[in-house]
Amino acid sequence: MTQQVLNAIFIGSIYALFAVGYTLVFGVLDVLNLAHSAVFMLGAVVTYSLVALHGMPFLPAAIIAILVCGLLGLLIEFVALRPLRRRNAPPISALISTIGLALIFVAIVEQATSGSLFSWLWQDGANSVRFPTGTVPNPTYHVAGLTIEGTKLGILIISVVLMLVLGYVIRFTQVGRALRAVAENRRAATLLGINVDRIFASTLFVSSALGGLAGLLFGLALSDISPYIGRDQVELKGLAVIVLGGMGSIPGAVLGGYLLGLIEVFAFVRFGSNIEAGVAFAALFLVLVLRPQGLFGARLRERL
């Protein structure tokens, strides 16, 4: 059971890392960025293609992939969000335009086979691949009867450190204050001389970079990289996480991520693997119906 809890914490930190980016955009822009899961997938895919197809060492490949994902965030902002904001479209329109981008991203990877237009990015079509063995050293530790894999431990540390850094930036720096001001009231922030468009762009950049990082860590630890990992593994679970934690709340998303990891592992132990998949959505549904502000959120604005 302790081993299971350990697994829960590990998968929870990937959920949390993914959901932090999701919820950051929702909190600041009031938009549900459904292309986030496609960026997650591309984080894994770009790293894989740099390592396996272009023979790069893992670390620089990962850094490039994270930057690429950040740039994709800017693409989302400029193509799918900014034109709609210019004419004050309802938030639902942005939801739909990001769905459009997600469709495009996934379809490009899914159709890429060797010899096709995007073969430099991906050659395995809809198949699932894994990093070549030995890409990252993976020592295994045995502590008090528990098995701890080095990569999983590393992932846990990386995600916790990053989330702490993000929390610090948002809480205590000038950029973070500007960000919170924009989230609170866009118009007042503009009047105070904050460049709102720039805040939005940097939010998307950071959020997508985190999403891409979560994706490549997922691909590394679960040895599963395919065009569908975003859509099937985290898109809707990420929604469940940010709803559990309260939409737009970053600490909520972190706690929600770990909580979902625990719920899933518990359901798996108690009821078996078939139920496990449905549990996240049952939890999502129940929380929305019974406590729409999320388990940890007290703030509930009129958008509900």
Next chain:
Amino acid sequence: MDFFIQLFTDPVGFYNQHELLIAQIGINAILAISIFVTFYSGQLTLANAGFMAIGAYTTVIMSLYLPTPLPLNILVGALLAGAIGFLVGLPVLRLRGVFLAIATIGFVEALRLGVILNVPITGEGQGLKNPSADPLGGIVPILISVPIMTYLVWRLTHTRLGQAWAAIREDELAASSNGINVPVYKMVAFIISAVVAGYAGALETHINFFVDPTEYSVTRTIQILTFAVVGGTTNVIGPIVGAVFLTALPEIVRQFAAYRDVVNGVILILVIIFRPQGIVGRGGLAIIAPRWWTHWRTRERAAAAH
């Protein structure tokens, strides 16, 4: 291009050759009607795929185990979807906007992953074989249903009910202060949408020999949503045009068939940015001009004036 030439020169041959496509267009048109009803009342619900699943599984399970005639099975499937729609709607319809969308997504996935994949009678992950399927005969009720349902919903939007929906969509607070019972009207829209989706699901099983649980995921709902968005939701014709257009598109441009999702995504973004009211919507053929375009035009005019 051959596609269109054949459509006009040889309609019978066209029909025989593309029967499955036509059936699929019909099913998608019914689904588009289903999402139109909730859209028209101002709610973004994404539960349609779940109700399809209920209709489909009910129909097939009944025809496997009971001696009842097929029309009755389809009817029961649709009505059961409506009943479940009522139960789901009770808690869910208090939510609005994005939260309503997320809650209904939760319902679809909880139903598929939590219930359908775990109840032995649905065949779990393997799906169900449907021995009574009849792909060629099944197309007839579909083709009959589409115009009838279109007409009914068209009429419905011009009754008091439809006007109440429009009022709720435009301003819920104002509607409620004018004595419109908002929760009831929203619930009626949700149930009608559920029944129509269940009916489409039930009809669809009749043209396929197999009920596959992966069909009824959120991906399907998103597809239905794109019909409504691309077609426009000012009136019931919009979503149907969207459904016909997007279903037939991969056939029309065969060379892009592999990249159909890329094409769909591009169309979706272009429509939502430049023509938010959809293909069929108010404003004739007007599109929203992007900023650089107006900039460019004024600069050119200023240059001409000099």
